[in-house]
Amino acid sequence: MDSAFYPAFLFVGCALGLACLMYGMGRVMGPRRAGRVKEMPYESGMDPINDARRRFDVRFHLVAIAFLLFDVELLFLYPWAVASRNPEGIDRAVAATQTAAGAMRGATDFSRLLVFGEVMVFIALLALGLVYAWRKGVFQWR
Amino acid sequence: MPTDSQTLLLLFPEISLVCMAAVIFVGGTFGNNRRGWSFYALAAYGVAAFALWRSADAWSGGAAAYMPSGPFAVDIMGYSLRWLALATGVVLTLLAARQAPKQLASEFLGGLMLVVVGVMLVCSANELTMVFLGLELVSVPTYMLLFLGRNDRATAEATIKYFFLSILASAFLLYGMSFLYGLTGSTSLPEIRASLAAAHEIPALNVAQQPLLQATLVLLLVGLGFKIAAAPFHFYAPDVYQGATNLTAGLLATAPKIAGIAVLIRLVVAAFPPDDFIWQLFMTLAILSMTIGNVCALWQNNIRRLMAYSSIAHSGYMLIGLAVAAAANSLLAEETSVANLQAANLQAAGIAATLFYLTVYVFASLGVFAACSLLAEKERGFENISDLSGLAKSKPWAAGAIAVFMFSLAGIPPLAGFWGKLSLMTESLNVALPFNGSTLATAFCVLAVVGMLNAAIAAGYYLRVIAVMFFQPPTGHAEPSVHTEPVGGWLTGAAVGLCTVAVLGIGLAPQMAAEQSSRSEDGVRVFVTTHATQPAANLATLEIRGAAEPEVTQQAASK
Amino acid sequence: MPSLLILIVGLPLLAAVVTAVFGSKLLGRHAHWPAILGIAGSCLCSLALIAQVSDKQSHSAGPSQAGYAETITLWNWADIGHAYDQAPKAIAPGADVLAPGADVLVTPGGMRRFTIDITLRADALTAMMLGMLTFVATLVTIYGAGYMHGDRGYWRFFAYVSLFVFSMTMLVSASNFLLLYVFWEAVGVCSYLLIGFWYEKPEAAAAGKKAFLVNRVGDFGFALALFLIWVTYGTLNFHDTANVAGVLGQTRLLGELGFVGGGVGFAICILLLVGACGKSAQFPLHVWLPDAMEGPTPVSALIHAATMVTAGVYMIARCMPLFLAAPDALLIVSVIGGITMLLAALIALTQYDLKRVLAYSTISQLGYMFLAMGVGTTAAATAGVFHLFTHAFFKALLFLGAGSVMHSMGHVIDMRRFGGLRRVMPITHFTFAIGCLALAGVFPFAGFWSKDAIVAAVHDKVHILEHQGMERHGNAHDAADPEQHAAGRAAADVASAVVTPSVTPVFGLTPSSRARVYQTLYGVAIFTALLTAFYTFRAFFMTFYGPLRTPHEAGPHPHESPRSMTWPLLGLAFGAATFGVLFEGGGWSPLFAKFVQGSPSFAYGFAEYKEFHPDVAMASTVVVLMGIALAAYMYLGHQREVDWIAGLLQFRWLSSLQNLEWVNRAEQHRWLVATKKLAGQLALGWLYGLARGLVVLLATVAIAPLMLVHNLSPYQLSSRKFFFDEIYNAVIVAPLRLLATLSYWVDRYLVDGLVDTCGRFPFGVGRFFRGLQIGLVQFYALAMALGALVLIAVLWLGAAG
Numbered sequence A: 001m002d003s004a005f006y007p008a009f010l011f012v013g014c015a016l017g018l019a020c021l022m023y024g025m026g027r028v029m030g031p032r033r034a035g036r037v038k039e040m041p042y043e044s045g046m047d048p049i050n051d052a053r054r055r056f057d058v059r060f061h062l063v064a065i066a067f068l069l070f071d072v073e074l075l076f077l078y079p080w081a082v083a084s085r086n087p088e089g090i091d092r093a094v095a096a097t098q099t100a101a102g103a104m105r106g107a108t109d110f111s112r113l114l115v116f117g118e119v120m121v122f123i124a125l126l127a128l129g130l131v132y133a134w135r136k137g138v139f140q141w142r
Numbered sequence B: 001m002p003t004d005s006q007t008l009l010l011l012f013p014e015i016s017l018v019c020m021a022a023v024i025f026v027g028g029t030f031g032n033n034r035r036g037w038s039f040y041a042l043a044a045y046g047v048a049a050f051a052l053w054r055s056a057d058a059w060s061g062g063a064a065a066y067m068p069s070g071p072f073a074v075d076i077m078g079y080s081l082r083w084l085a086l087a088t089g090v091v092l093t094l095l096a097a098r099q100a101p102k103q104l105a106s107e108f109l110g111g112l113m114l115v116v117v118g119v120m121l122v123c124s125a126n127e128l129t130m131v132f133l134g135l136e137l138v139s140v141p142t143y144m145l146l147f148l149g150r151n152d153r154a155t156a157e158a159t160i161k162y163f164f165l166s167i168l169a170s171a172f173l174l175y176g177m178s179f180l181y182g183l184t185g186s187t188s189l190p191e192i193r194a195s196l197a198a199a200h201e202i203p204a205l206n207v208a209q210q211p212l213l214q215a216t217l218v219l220l221l222v223g224l225g226f227k228i229a230a231a232p233f234h235f236y237a238p239d240v241y242q243g244a245t246n247l248t249a250g251l252l253a254t255a256p257k258i259a260g261i262a263v264l265i266r267l268v269v270a271a272f273p274p275d276d277f278i279w280q281l282f283m284t285l286a287i288l289s290m291t292i293g294n295v296c297a298l299w300q301n302n303i304r305r306l307m308a309y310s311s312i313a314h315s316g317y318m319l320i321g322l323a324v325a326a327a328a329n330s331l332l333a334e335e336t337s338v339a340n341l342q343a344a345n346l347q348a349a350g351i352a353a354t355l356f357y358l359t360v361y362v363f364a365s366l367g368v369f370a371a372c373s374l375l376a377e378k379e380r381g382f383e384n385i386s387d388l389s390g391l392a393k394s395k396p397w398a399a400g401a402i403a404v405f406m407f408s409l410a411g412i413p414p415l416a417g418f419w420g421k422l423s424l425m426t427e428s429l430n431v432a433l434p435f436n437g438s439t440l441a442t443a444f445c446v447l448a449v450v451g452m453l454n455a456a457i458a459a460g461y462y463l464r465v466i467a468v469m470f471f472q473p474p475t476g477h478a479e480p481s482v483h484t485e486p487v488g489g490w491l492t493g494a495a496v497g498l499c500t501v502a503v504l505g506i507g508l509a510p511q512m513a514a515e516q517s518s519r520s521e522d523g524v525r526v527f528v529t530t531h532a533t534q535p536a537a538n539l540a541t542l543e544i545r546g547a548a549e550p551e552v553t554q555q556a557a558s559k
Numbered sequence C: 001m002p003s004l005l006i007l008i009v010g011l012p013l014l015a016a017v018v019t020a021v022f023g024s025k026l027l028g029r030h031a032h033w034p035a036i037l038g039i040a041g042s043c044l045c046s047l048a049l050i051a052q053v054s055d056k057q058s059h060s061a062g063p064s065q066a067g068y069a070e071t072i073t074l075w076n077w078a079d080i081g082h083a084y085d086q087a088p089k090a091i092a093p094g095a096d097v098l099a100p101g102a103d104v105l106v107t108p109g110g111m112r113r114f115t116i117d118i119t120l121r122a123d124a125l126t127a128m129m130l131g132m133l134t135f136v137a138t139l140v141t142i143y144g145a146g147y148m149h150g151d152r153g154y155w156r157f158f159a160y161v162s163l164f165v166f167s168m169t170m171l172v173s174a175s176n177f178l179l180l181y182v183f184w185e186a187v188g189v190c191s192y193l194l195i196g197f198w199y200e201k202p203e204a205a206a207a208g209k210k211a212f213l214v215n216r217v218g219d220f221g222f223a224l225a226l227f228l229i230w231v232t233y234g235t236l237n238f239h240d241t242a243n244v245a246g247v248l249g250q251t252r253l254l255g256e257l258g259f260v261g262g263g264v265g266f267a268i269c270i271l272l273l274v275g276a277c278g279k280s281a282q283f284p285l286h287v288w289l290p291d292a293m294e295g296p297t298p299v300s301a302l303i304h305a306a307t308m309v310t311a312g313v314y315m316i317a318r319c320m321p322l323f324l325a326a327p328d329a330l331l332i333v334s335v336i337g338g339i340t341m342l343l344a345a346l347i348a349l350t351q352y353d354l355k356r357v358l359a360y361s362t363i364s365q366l367g368y369m370f371l372a373m374g375v376g377t378t379a380a381a382t383a384g385v386f387h388l389f390t391h392a393f394f395k396a397l398l399f400l401g402a403g404s405v406m407h408s409m410g411h412v413i414d415m416r417r418f419g420g421l422r423r424v425m426p427i428t429h430f431t432f433a434i435g436c437l438a439l440a441g442v443f444p445f446a447g448f449w450s451k452d453a454i455v456a457a458v459h460d461k462v463h464i465l466e467h468q469g470m471e472r473h474g475n476a477h478d479a480a481d482p483e484q485h486a487a488g489r490a491a492a493d494v495a496s497a498v499v500t501p502s503v504t505p506v507f508g509l510t511p512s513s514r515a516r517v518y519q520t521l522y523g524v525a526i527f528t529a530l531l532t533a534f535y536t537f538r539a540f541f542m543t544f545y546g547p548l549r550t551p552h553e554a555g556p557h558p559h560e561s562p563r564s565m566t567w568p569l570l571g572l573a574f575g576a577a578t579f580g581v582l583f584e585g586g587g588w589s590p591l592f593a594k595f596v597q598g599s600p601s602f603a604y605g606f607a608e609y610k611e612f613h614p615d616v617a618m619a620s621t622v623v624v625l626m627g628i629a630l631a632a633y634m635y636l637g638h639q640r641e642v643d644w645i646a647g648l649l650q651f652r653w654l655s656s657l658q659n660l661e662w663v664n665r666a667e668q669h670r671w672l673v674a675t676k677k678l679a680g681q682l683a684l685g686w687l688y689g690l691a692r693g694l695v696v697l698l699a700t701v702a703i704a705p706l707m708l709v710h711n712l713s714p715y716q717l718s719s720r721k722f723f724f725d726e727i728y729n730a731v732i733v734a735p736l737r738l739l740a741t742l743s744y745w746v747d748r749y750l751v752d753g754l755v756d757t758c759g760r761f762p763f764g765v766g767r768f769f770r771g772l773q774i775g776l777v778q779f780y781a782l783a784m785a786l787g788a789l790v791l792i793a794v795l796w797l798g799a800a801g
Helices: A003-029 A058-084 A090-097 A101-135 B003-010 B012-030 B034-060 B076-099 B105-124 B128-149 B153-184 B189-201 B203-228 B236-243 B246-269 B276-297 B303-334 B337-375 B396-410 B416-432 B439-471 B490-508 B510-517 B526-533 B535-541 B548-558 C002-030 C032-059 C096-105 C124-147 C154-173 C177-195 C202-233 C262-279 C288-294 C297-306 C308-318 C320-324 C327-348 C354-375 C378-408 C426-440 C446-473 C482-498 C511-544 C563-583 C591-597 C614-636 C639-650 C652-658 C661-667 C670-681 C685-711 C714-719 C721-771 C777-800
Strands: C069-084 C112-123
Touching: A058 A101, A101 B012, B003 B012, B012 B034, B012 B105, B034 B076, B034 B105, B076 B105, B076 B246, B076 B337, B076 B490, B105 B128, B105 B246, B128 B153, B128 B203, B128 B246, B153 B189, B153 B203, B153 B236, B153 C777, B189 B203, B203 B246, B203 B276, B203 B303, B203 C777, B236 B246, B236 B303, B246 B303, B246 B337, B276 B303, B276 B439, B276 C721, B276 C777, B303 B337, B303 B416, B303 B439, B337 B396, B337 B416, B337 B490, B396 B416, B396 B439, B396 B490, B416 B439, B416 B490, B439 C721, B490 B510, C002 C032, C002 C069, C002 C112, C002 C154, C032 C112, C032 C124, C032 C154, C032 C591, C112 C124, C112 C154, C112 C177, C124 C154, C124 C297, C124 C308, C124 C378, C124 C563, C124 C591, C154 C177, C154 C297, C154 C308, C177 C202, C177 C262, C177 C288, C177 C297, C177 C308, C202 C262, C202 C288, C262 C308, C262 C320, C262 C327, C288 C297, C288 C354, C297 C308, C297 C354, C297 C378, C308 C320, C308 C354, C308 C378, C320 C327, C327 C354, C327 C511, C327 C714, C327 C721, C354 C378, C354 C446, C354 C511, C378 C426, C378 C446, C378 C563, C378 C591, C426 C446, C426 C511, C426 C563, C426 C614, C446 C511, C446 C563, C446 C614, C511 C614, C563 C591, C639 C714, C661 C670, C670 C685, C714 C721
Parallel strands: none
Antiparallel strands: C069 C112
16 A cells, blocks of 8 residues: 555544544533433424324425426526626637637537527426426326 | 537437437327337337438548547447447337336336437447446436336335345446546546556556556446346346346346446446456456356246346356456557557457347347247236246247247357357457466466356256247146237237347358448447458547557557 | 259259149149159250260360360369368378379468369260169159159159259269269168158168168268378369369379379278278178168169169279279279179079069179179270160169059069969060060160170180280290180280289289189179079069969959059160160170260270170070070979979978977887886886987987078078178177167266266356345345455455565
């Protein structure tokens, strides 16, 4: 083994040691007074109404997944919106490949169009997903 | 001109398939006609095939059309494997036309299509992210398809098992990829290659990266070994195959295997520096997989479980070819430039043998599952080999087709499987011979011998199936059995016929297929012919040979 | 020429394929048409070929020693670049003649190129064989349409026959030893299929098997001969190709390369002879042919009389130059022929099965041909081939006649069960008579000319050899017969000029001792002519003369056969009656001999000597007439003489000794009775009993050898075929069967036991790995992780250590 890894091992060792130290100190020094409320699971500040290990209606999952999907879509669109209009982005990339000014102009226009089109396709696909979910009755609660 | 539009053109098969899949998914919610959507899916594959055929111009146009640095490698291996993936998709769709669940037929067909797209993407992926995304595109719909196959506890259990273990394997793979990124600072395969090779040239750096590289390789092998069901990552296969339907078992036996082998070739054989531990690992896995697969299959009576072990064993055989290629890689660095050319040829030949074997295996294996579907298309098909007794009398064509597949899998001449095994063993011996007593030569001699022994063991259980069909009287069945049930529809029959023709055709004219394919589009063997005839040119032009490139150019420069 | 050859060969093949494909369903009762049309077309082409070859021969003014032959190569069958890497000199030390040409055959590395072309040839011998073969085959096929009518395997019969004709035409037109061998086997297969045509009959199946197995012995010799030819001559082609001189090619025949003599040449010839003996049913491999009569009669006529069995003769004729280089082998050919013809004729004397009589006569006549082939003069060789030619006609005729008899007698063939058929079957009677006259060799029927030519050639050979012997010892000529010896000397000069340079005798026989051998063979040939005439007419008289008797299988009104069967009989009868005069006509119009001599095999190296011998002809005619007269005396008159002679030959007087009745009769003698009574009264009865037993025992011991002699009486020997089957059974079959049983047990228990043990090993390993498959997903995940860890650990430790 090479000496290049010693810092890494040192880091791992320190991390483990620190964790053990803190946990152990808490166990040794901290006061322990158990109570009903204290042992209750933390559920977003609400009182738990039942055992956590029970079956949920599959619709919870469906809605959750649909929400996640469209949420992520939004997350994707923000950086795109910022980057696509940034002259430092596409335009420079195109400039690196195209030397003649005239060609560059056309190429830049095309690239912009392409980037825009790509996102539109992305949104269209998500919209299709929405249609699919809708047709499958995901949004129907009973 | 802009490379983007060219990418679109080159990827048009995949793009069109994804769009069609989307149409199937959405359209299925409006009208769920299994037969109609099946024909639609077949048409979609047809469109994709046409597009793929047209795209051949792109790479056959020469080096100008070749994009080594992009996320996709446009080369002949990817091209051939994409054809193989399409063929797999067509056969499975033909089966699904009768086998998919009626209510969720469009989901099934769409999922299947996405799996095919995933395989096609993986086969030409040239970038770690693309590789991983492609593999996940194979895996995720597979979970769904497995579950849709049949509605009972056994299927659910099989699906869950596959799901968890697949996720675990993906995690391993991803971990390995992260190591790779950490070592090289790039996700692009050519850059990784160049970086690793450069480090390999500097002794101090090489010593430092060696242990990490070994760990990386093992991690990658866990992930990919799971995909191709290589021992010791094979445990899921027998249970899952048994729980699946014939259709989904056929999918499991082929699609992940094509993808896994493609990635192994691209990522490991071509990208890793020439070190001995690579072929040693491959050889270990090959011997383990062959042996475990074959000896366990001897005990099986359930046809799908038997095929699962058979699939494990065949992964072992394919790993022989990869071991040859990897060993040739390590021969490369040591010898003179003439020997380098020979080694390059050897590597190409090893890869070609693997790909040829893969093709042959895919058709024979698909054929077996298709024929099983043909015999029992009801939800609960026949399970045991003993149910097949006397089939030669009651359904001679089906029995004959199964016999052809079994003979091919067993490697009996003149069927395709024989040529596959022959080329693998030949390449293995080519590494070992002329025998100079080195570890490498001894190891490959042993490998060839073990391969032969395993082929002999394997013949035992393949021929047992044939013996049961042809030489045992039918056992008395009160309930409907394979003998009384009507033969599955003509679409299923067409699937069986397609596989039979492929196995017989490749078997009867392997050389002709190779020659033909150098011009036409179906050939995996193209790889061999082009490499064998002009190795020097290939070093410069073909993506797959990239690993050897730095060494050769450096040597040439030093001369 | 090429198109003709291809048509000759191709038409029967086409017919076979068409019949095989469409026979069972489409053609049905009309399954004979493709065969008849195909073979008849082939026959027409053959006749055209004969005309062309004859024309070319007369116009080619080249050196006569190489003869005339033309070849066409259809395609290349096999081509192996480096087939043989042993220096040819090491193989044939005595063969100095090989050296000049050896360089041509050997590639630089000492390797030879092994190529097999599918090459057909046209020369006089081939053309003659093709003409004869297809002509007889056409008539037999037409006959078969009548004979096989209503049989269940009607189409199968014609498919086989067409296939046979194809194979046989290929056999005689092949220009390559390997091709010859291939079709040698192919006709064997057809023969096997057709002997066992009625495979439900156990005798037929057994006969087919026997024929096949006995032929294997011969084929083994043939195959070895091929190997030896290949290592000696470096090619298997008959003809010359661009850079290789063929075995029988022009280059060699014109004397530039010569032929290998000595031990190697002798070995080649003897091995070829073994092959020929198997196919042509010569002693000691003759046992299969009589049993082969289980097949349908047209098959017996075509394959087992006229064509296939003459393949051996054809092969020896084709390889004549090779044999000329090994005179000892020639002598052996003659001796084999002599033994066979005598043996078969003796057996034929006592057979009651009409077809078997004919079968033995076939063997005997083939013996004549071998005798002729072994003489080694042009006259003898052409005579042998001519006998082959005429024999095909009259023997086919006789068989077809026998088939006609069988047909109307409800498939009864035992001559004791019918008789006096001449009124019932006039055409058959008439044609059969012509066949018999030809077979017996009565002037002017075909058999007379050919048989006489053989006998005369043997006679001449004796003179040639005697002359050589005398010259050797410096003796003066025998003044009593100057003319003959002058001729003999001339012949000997030619022979020694051409043949002797490469000849190194193996046995070291002097010419005079050879002459004695041929002299004996001459006597045997004459004697066999007597026997032939006798048994032929015995069969003829028993079948067609005497009071009309028919077996009950024949039905109440036996009748002549249909026209499709009688017309071929007439056609063949015409041939049997006239072809002798037409083609040979004694010494004055030797059309046939002249034609055949144009073949390369016959043009080379012979002593040219030919004369019609009135004395020989007279001798054989007298002998033949005696035979016929004897047969007429015995079988046309009262049966008493027959019985008396048969009794004499059977040692019937010995058979009375088997009966121990005399003991009882003697005991009735009053003196003995009195003695017995006296002994009883003296309480010595036991002594009397003891004495009686002793006397009986002694008598039995004394009789036993006589009993054996009784079983070996001339009649028994002939009737039981000299016990060949029994001897082969005891000497060859039984030990082999014992060995086979032994091997079976060793294999079954020792070898299989070991193999099974090996086979169980993978199962054991499998059982272990199966145990890991416990079905828990956690365990599987753990196994994957552990696998990865173990691999990493091994790699790291391996790198460290």
